[in-house]
Amino acid sequence: MMSSASVTPSPVKQVVIAGGGTAGWMAAAALSRLLGKSLAVTLVESKDIGVVGVGEATIPPIRTFHKLLGIDEKAFMQATSATFKLGIEFSNWRAPGHSYIHSFGMTGKECWAGEFHHFWLRAQQLGLQSEFGDYCVELKAAQQNKFGLSQQPSLNFAYHFDAVAYGQYLRELATQAGVARIEGDIASVSKCPDSGSVTALRLSDGRQVTGDFFIDCTGFKGLIIEQCLHTGYDNWSHYLPCDRVVAMQTRPLTAPVPFTRSVAHDAGWRWQIPLQHRVGNGLVYCSRYMSDEDAIATLKRQTEGEPLNDPRVIRFTPGKRRLGWNKNCVALGLASGFIEPLESTSIHLIMTGLVRLMRLFPFDGVTQSAIDEYNTKYDSEMRAIRDFIVMHYKVTNRQDTPFWAHCRSMTVPASLTHKLHLFKETGRVFLDDGDIFRVDSWTQVMLGQGLMPAQYHRVADEMSEGELQRFMSGLKHQVDTQVAALPSHDAFLARYLSSLRKSG
Numbered sequence: 001m002m003s004s005a006s007v008t009p010s011p012v013k014q015v016v017i018a019g020g021g022t023a024g025w026m027a028a029a030a031l032s033r034l035l036g037k038s039l040a041v042t043l044v045e046s047k048d049i050g051v052v053g054v055g056e057a058t059i060p061p062i063r064t065f066h067k068l069l070g071i072d073e074k075a076f077m078q079a080t081s082a083t084f085k086l087g088i089e090f091s092n093w094r095a096p097g098h099s100y101i102h103s104f105g106m107t108g109k110e111c112w113a114g115e116f117h118h119f120w121l122r123a124q125q126l127g128l129q130s131e132f133g134d135y136c137v138e139l140k141a142a143q144q145n146k147f148g149l150s151q152q153p154s155l156n157f158a159y160h161f162d163a164v165a166y167g168q169y170l171r172e173l174a175t176q177a178g179v180a181r182i183e184g185d186i187a188s189v190s191k192c193p194d195s196g197s198v199t200a201l202r203l204s205d206g207r208q209v210t211g212d213f214f215i216d217c218t219g220f221k222g223l224i225i226e227q228c229l230h231t232g233y234d235n236w237s238h239y240l241p242c243d244r245v246v247a248m249q250t251r252p253l254t255a256p257v258p259f260t261r262s263v264a265h266d267a268g269w270r271w272q273i274p275l276q277h278r279v280g281n282g283l284v285y286c287s288r289y290m291s292d293e294d295a296i297a298t299l300k301r302q303t304e305g306e307p308l309n310d311p312r313v314i315r316f317t318p319g320k321r322r323l324g325w326n327k328n329c330v331a332l333g334l335a336s337g338f339i340e341p342l343e344s345t346s347i348h349l350i351m352t353g354l355v356r357l358m359r360l361f362p363f364d365g366v367t368q369s370a371i372d373e374y375n376t377k378y379d380s381e382m383r384a385i386r387d388f389i390v391m392h393y394k395v396t397n398r399q400d401t402p403f404w405a406h407c408r409s410m411t412v413p414a415s416l417t418h419k420l421h422l423f424k425e426t427g428r429v430f431l432d433d434g435d436i437f438r439v440d441s442w443t444q445v446m447l448g449q450g451l452m453p454a455q456y457h458r459v460a461d462e463m464s465e466g467e468l469q470r471f472m473s474g475l476k477h478q479v480d481t482q483v484a485a486l487p488s489h490d491a492f493l494a495r496y497l498s499s500l501r502k503s504g
Contacts, residue, residue, distance in 0.1 A: 012328075012362050013040060016211030018186060018201060018224055020045030022163050023333025023350045024217035025170035030354045032177035033069050038363060042180045044201055044209055056273045056280045057085060057260045057344040058158040060104050061436070065351045069173070078497055079169045080161035081276040083256040084489060086142040088343070090448060092264035095397045100448030101259065102343075104156040105138025106440050108475055114457035117443050118427055121456035123472050126465060132447050135475050137482050139444075142259040146486035147493070158344070160260065160273045160280075182209060186218070189228040197328040197366075198224060213362065216331040220338070225321055225331035232322040233337070239390050239412060240318035240340055241403070242268045246295045247282040247312055250305035255490035262342065263302070266290070267403040270302060271341065276493070278308055284340060287315075289403040316340075324378035325371045330357050337382060342389050348436065352381060380434030387416040388437050388445075395420065395449040420451065427453035 015031060017024050020043060028043045066076065076082065087103030094100070108116030120132055133139040138155055141147060148155070175181060184203035192199050200210040216224040225231050237243060256274035263270045268285035283299040290298075296311045320337030324330060331337075332353050339345065356377055360370045394412050398404035415432065422428050423446055429439045463471060487495075 010212065011364055012212040012366070013038075014211040015039050015041045015213045015215065016201060016209055017041065017043040017215045017217055019043075019217035019219065019333075019335070020167060020171070021217060021219070021333065022167045022170075022347060023335070024215075025167045025174055026347075026350050027215050027217060027332055027354055028174035028179045029069055029170040029177070030065075030358065032174050032179045034358060035361065036177050040180075041174075041178070042182060042209060042211065043174070044182045044184060044186060044203070046185045047183055056163050056275065057088075057160050057271075057341075058347050059344050059436075060156050060158045061348060062158055062351060065355075068355075071173070074497060074499070076166075076169060077159070077161070080159075080165040081278070082159045082161035083274055083276060083493060084147050084258045085158045085160050085260060086138045086147065086155065086258045088260045088262050089142070090262050090264070090392070090445075093262070093269070093392060093396060093398075094448065094450045096400065100444070101133060101139050101142055102441060102444045102448065103133070103136055103139035103142055103259075104158065105136040106156075106438075107132060107139070107444065108135040110439075111459060114427070114459055115429065115439055115443065117447070117453075118456040118460045119463075119468065119471065121427060121453060122460040123468055126468070128469060128472055130472065130476060132444070135472075135479055136440075136444075137479050140479055140483045141486055142257075144483060144486075145255075145257050145489050146483060147258045147489040148486040149492075149496070157258070160256075160275055162275055162278075163347075182207075186223055189224050191228065195327070196229075198228065212328065213366070214329045215357075216329055216335040217333050219334040220316065222321065222331060222335045224329050225323075225326060225335055229326045229329060231326045231331075233317070234319045234322055235317055236319040236339070236386055237317060239386065239410070241286040241288070241393070241406065241410070242284045242340055243316060243318065244287050244292065244295065245282050245284050245314045245316070245341070246292070246299050247280070247314065248299060248303065248310070249308040250279045250281055250303055251308060252277075252279050253305050255488075256493070258489040260344065264398070265298060265302070266401040269342070270299065272303075279305060282341070284342070286403055289401070289406075320379075320382045323371075323375050324353060325357075325374040328362075328366050330374070336378075339382070339386055339389055342392060343385070343437075345385050345389075345436070349381070349385075352436070353378065377434070380432070381436065382434070383413070383415065384432050384434035385436065387413055387419065387432075388435075388442070390416055391420070391445060392449065395446060395451050397450055420446070423453055424451055425454055427456050 031041050087101050089101050091099040186201050187204040188202045190200040198214045200208045261272035267289035271282045273280035281303045285295050292313050316338050333350050393407040429442050
């Protein structure tokens with residue numbers, strides 16, 4: 001039975017963040033700007049520990065986070081060499097040579113009984129041959145490399161940005177808001193012998209940093225959440241076979257496009273993320289089917305442009321901590337777990353963890369009920385994202401290499417199996433509590449990967465053939481008209497940011 005007893009009876013006034021990087025400075029900026037009158041926030045980071053800095057792509061909720069913090073979009077984009085992102089293009093996932101886009105937009109119009117894809121499925125049966133994506137503005141704009149902000153309805157978008165520069169930008173915001181930064185290496189973590197709660201960080205030079213509450217942003221090592229509190233880790237590598245990344249940056253050869261590229265290869269996939277000043281490239285792979293040397297060679301062979309740095313290999317174990325909040329410590333970023341970079345969820349998970357923590361913040365002392373609520377939501381969210389990403393590997397026609405043959409035959413979570421069967425047999429999609437991806441996302445990816453429903457909801461039959469044809473052509477015309485009015489992404493970006501330079 002869950003207890004509501006106090007874990008740390010004393011009020012929380014001093015918050016210590018262990019580690020900088022994206023997670024640490026997101027936490028520092030949010031706490032200081034939103035709860036700064038009630039809390040003293042200190043961040044400890046080492047000058048010698050490099051930031052992983054791989055996650056350069058985001059999903060749309062980051063814009064809500066920025067509004068919450070009062071971040072000026074143009075200033076942020078200028079500081080981080082950001083570009084706009086309308087979705088992800090998946091090439092070679094369903095089959096070699098096939099591609100589709102998972103966009104951030106809504107496709108068509110839904111009705112009370114079912115989503116738009118039911119009407120599209122009926123139209124397909126009647127011979128009205130249009131692609132599902134033809135009814136989504138964001139998807140068509142991405143295909144044509146277009147972007148704009150003045151459209152009505154407005155586009156749903158996110159960003160590509162330099163993750164290291166983003167951390168530095170947030171550091172400036174946080175320190176302006178009163179966050180104290182301490183530079184030093186964490187040598188050990190002290191605990192209360194009675195409660196087991198964390199009391200202080202001891203630095204290698206002997207200094208002690210005490211606090212009432214701690215946020216672990218120390219990356220995969222999890223210095224507090226794992227090495228001190230022994231929280232445990234749920235290993236999901238039996239569902240997510242990729243366990244390594246080799247990353248490299250290159251000079252751009254062409255104008256940046258408003259989408260991330262994800263290109264499947266023999267033992268995983270490769271990303272391409274266009275920034276203003278460079279292109280982020282990475283090869284995600286399974287070490288059972290590809291060596292580090294082959295991965296580096298493959299990335300170099302498949303990447304265009306002059307390399308700006310040497311390729312570096314990052315190893316990871318897909319999964320999550322058993323608890324995101326343990327005692328008086330919350331883990332964020334890589335310290336809390338890592339699913340994999342396929343759908344750009346890493347920075348989003350930092351943000352949702354932070355918002356959840358702030359809503360449950362233990363000003364009057366840590367209670368078990370708050371811990372339980374945080375962990376229930378954290379667990380649900382991580383499992384929903386896991387299922388969405390596993391779907392990309394499982395639902396494929398590929399079995400041309402041992403890796404893809406394994407993916408097609410592997411056992412997946414029962415929750416995902418149910419969702420796939422429901423869609424295949426009935427055309428229905430229902431979201432779970434923790435789902436951050438909307439029905440549109442599930443539908444775009446399932447159809448894109450080749451999973452076609454056996455039936456559609458009969459509400460689509462309420463329209464006559466003529467009415468359905470007019471309905472579908474009208475929607476397509478609206479999309480085409482809106483996309484035609486958009487400027488190119490490159491032209492819009494240059495014009496948008498030039499106004500900041502003039503005013504600055």
